[in-house]
Amino acid sequence: MLLLIPGPVQTRPEVKAAMAQDIAPWDRDFQKVYARIRERVVGVAGGTPGVHATLPIQGAGHFVTEAALRTFVAPGAKVLIPMNGAYAQRMARLAREAGRIVVELPLTDTRGATAADIMPALEADPSIGTVAMVYNETGSGIVNDAQGIGRALHAAGKRLVLDAVSAFGALPFPLDDHPECDVLVFTSGKCLEGMPGVGFAVARIDRAEACAGNAGSWSLDLSDVLAHAKRSGWGSIRFTPPVQTIAAFDVALDLYEAEGGQASRLARYRTNTGILYDGIVALGLKPYLERDQQGPVIVTIHQPSDPRFDLLAFVEALKHRGVLISNFYNTQAPTMRIGAIGAITPEDMRRAVAAIGAALEDVLPKAA
Known part of the structure; x- marks a missing residue:
């Protein structure tokens, strides 16, 4: 089965094989693996050991995103979120339910946000200290200009919390170039092509220490994750982790480096996206985004206007032809989501x- 969703993604056989072992999380040999991963992730993030640290949290991207918001935005403080997609809406809910004051910046979901969108809102309300944003929106496929926004925030003395869940490892954001970024978060099962189950925050150590006491949650306190590591060692884990996922992630990092790292992975994903985008246009389907706004992670397509079309029936027809896509959409208009990332x-x-074209004929047969 070819898995074309924006995560968890198709994985290599070597990554799957690494899961087939029993592991004790406190075993010294495994602790070496865990410590090594944390150091390697800082390198992939373009950070500096001693300035930045990898702080893992068990679970899906929502868990580590909430942990970042709770840790780096103080209770009752304002956080600006550019609202141009489904995952921005989820970020806003996580922040709001954690007791933070969310200032929503409404934007269309058909283009990425830029500093020109963000800075007027901050100038209008100087009490906003932090911007939290999604780098790559897997609802529509747009990419927000995280680097440009980050530079503008740095100049203005504002902070950034970056949800890079579906971007990290492909889209660049070197942390050493962005001192305004308190933390970026990602998960194991996206562009680094590991198995799902663990989220990673790569954070500034000085900021994580300064924000101790903010979280209001022991499980979701990244400052406490840092304090535990400094106290017990970088191979130590606070609570029982998904150890097989971590072992597989170590192998996924090997494969990532062998491929050539961020630039090579982004190039492959862009090639995949271009083939998919051109192919669906040739089939007579309409992409949700204009070509100049299309990111390299997922291509979103308007559903056919034919009243006979049913998304779930199409997904099943495509599945019978060996390709699996999402059976839901996150846009206001009815769409289909097809991922371009993974192995x-x-x-x-x-x-x-070709399978998409054949599946369309299955669900929308032409009249004889």
Whole structure:
């Protein structure tokens, strides 16, 4: 089965094989693996050991995103969130339910946010100290200009919390170039092509220490994750982790480095996206985004206007042809979501386009 969703993604056989072992999380050999991963992640993030630290949290991206918001935005403080997608809406809910004051900045979900969108809102309300934003929106496929916004925030003396869940490892955001960024978060099962189950925050150590006491949650306190590591060692884990996922992630990092790292992975994903985008246009389908706004992670497509079309029936027809896509959408207009990331090749994507065309004929047969 070819898995074309924006995470958890298709994985390599070597990554799957690493899961087939029993592991004690406190075992010294495994602690070396865990400590090594934390150091390697700082490198992938373009950070500096001693300035930045990797702070893992068990669970899905929502867990580590909430932990970042709770830790780096004080209770009762304002946080600005550019609202141009489903995952921005989820970020706003996480912040609001954690007792933070969310200032929503409404934007269209068909283009990425820029500093020109963000800075007037901050100038209008100087009491806003932090911007929290999604780097890559997997509802529509847009990419927000995280680097440009980050530079503007730095100049203005504001802070950034970056949800890079579906971007990290492909889209660049070197932390050493962005001292305004308190933390970026991502998960194991996206662009680094590991198995799902653990989220990672890469944070400034000085800021994590300064924000101790903010979280209001022991489980979701990144300052406490840091304090535990400094007290018990970087191979130590506070609570029982998904150890097989961590072992597989170590292998996924090996494969990432062997491929050539961020630039090479982004190049492959962009090639996949281009083949998919051109292919669906050739099939007579309409992409949700204009080509100049299309990111490299997911292509979102308007559903056919034919009243006979049913998304779930199409997903099942495509599944019978060996390709699995999401059976839901996150846009206001009815769409289909097709991922371009994971351990998939341009040839896989060409096969997927052919399968999409055949599945459309299955659910929308032409009149004889």
